[in-house]
Amino acid sequence: MNIPKFLLTIIDRLHTSGYQAYIVGGAIRDMLLQLTITDWDVATSAPPEKINTIFRDLKNFSLKHGTVTLVDGARHYEVTTFRGSEGLGHTIEEDLKYRDVTINAMAYDVDKKTILDPYGGKADILRKRVRAVGEPEDRFREDPVRLLRAVRFATELNFKIERKTLETISMMSEQLGSVAKERIRDEILKILMTRKPSCGFNLMFRTSLLKQVLPELLEGYLKRQNAYHRFTIYKHIMETIDGVPPNSVLRLTALLHDIAKPRVREKVRGEWRFLGHEKASAELAREIMERLRFSKAIIGRVTNLIAHHMIWYDSDWSDGAVRRLIRRVGPENIDDLLSFRRADILAHGLRDEKLDLISELEKRVRELMKDQITVKTRDLAIDGNRVMEILGLSPGPKVGKILNRLMEKVTDDPELNTEEGLIGLLKEIKWV
Secondary structure: OOOOHHHHHHHHHHHHOOOOEEEEOHHHHHHHOOOOOOOEEEEEOOOHHHHHHHOOOOOEEEOOOOEEEEEEOOEEEEEEEOOOOOOOOOOHHHHHHOOOEHHHOOEEEOOOOEEEOOOOHHHHHHHOEEOEOOOHHHHHHHOOOHHHHHHHHHHHHOOEEOHHHHHHHHHOHHHHHHOOHHHHHHHHHHHHOOOOHHHHHHHHHHOOHHHHHOHHHHOOOOOOOOOOOOOOHHHHHHHHHHHOOOOHHHHHHHHHOOOOHHHHOEEEOOEEEOOOHHHHHHHHHHHHHHHOOOOHHHHHHHHHHHHOOOOOOOOOOOHHHHHHHHHHHOOOOHHHHHHHHHHHHHOOOOOOOHHHHHHHHHHHHHHHOOOOOOOOHHHOOOOHHHHHHHHOOOOOHHHHHHHHHHHHHHHHOHHHOOHHHHHHHHHHOOOO
8 A cells, every 4th residue: 555654654653652553444445446545544442532642743633433633734634443332342343343334344454564354345345346344224223324325335436235235225214314414415426426426326216315315306207308308307317417527516407407397397289398497496406405505605506507507599699699698607607507508418318409509609608708708787897976977867776777788788799898988878878
């Protein structure tokens, strides 16, 4: 293992102080899988108060359950006291017994350069399977978020979940109701960021976990769409989340962009229609994300993309019309919107001329974005005070309406956005 020097210092200090210390968890798993190791955890026989004393000169902060986090630059290292049952002497073997799945229940002895694997983690890696340590029901009852974690590991690693473990997840799915929404949110995000997140959501569907964490998604299961869609609503969403780039905002947008389609679905002249589904989906997405404790910033970005994702572009659009689209969604969001819309169209499962139009729109946006786009009235070369001075107006809503009219003129012809140009417009136009 290519062990960071700081981590070796942690282990050496614990050993010098008379305590056992081992590298544990995902680092061993990722080393065996030849993956980049991102999380370094240490299990030790030292009690939490001793850990704090041993590392009192280092930047650290305590977490729950006997864990102390040590900080070196941008990297965090968690040091945790051995877990174990009451009345039993705590050992590394006892600690590993209380970990979630076997591929995470291994430890590395730095001095002996050997892996401790009492529960068959290496064999399960070879078999490409996720299996609970010991009795699955015991492990999941200790911390029900492990139900989602098992699905996440299977999705990240492209492993299968062992039969008994899978059956227990289904049987205990309702236990997720006791888990903090923030922890559920974090697991969903990690599943969304995998290479093929649809595998994780399909696993959640099979095990009834989806009913607990995102029941709204089930409303689109087996719901047919129309001639523009090859897939059902649920299947289309799965195709879309697999198709967008691995960016958390885009993946969340893909997951929720059609979430309200089943609720607005109606037949018009023998064909299913989904009028206003983008607005309804943005509103429902906001409710879901607030429930899962997403930040206001993320909620704002995702719902903005969802609300504007139905782009009815054609080649006859003027440059002003393209600028208005950029203005509506925001220049900082336009690339994400077009990237998402491309994946959305591809997920229709049909050859669609809209793809060519999106490519054309992308080129036009790039060209127009070379110059600054006037987005808000404050970007105009004159402000409300100057408007009142020139037209002899008093403060009131009429001033705002005039500024908005000027914005429209500037959107069609950006060269008008000079003090001279806007004053000329004010004098030419009759402002009723």
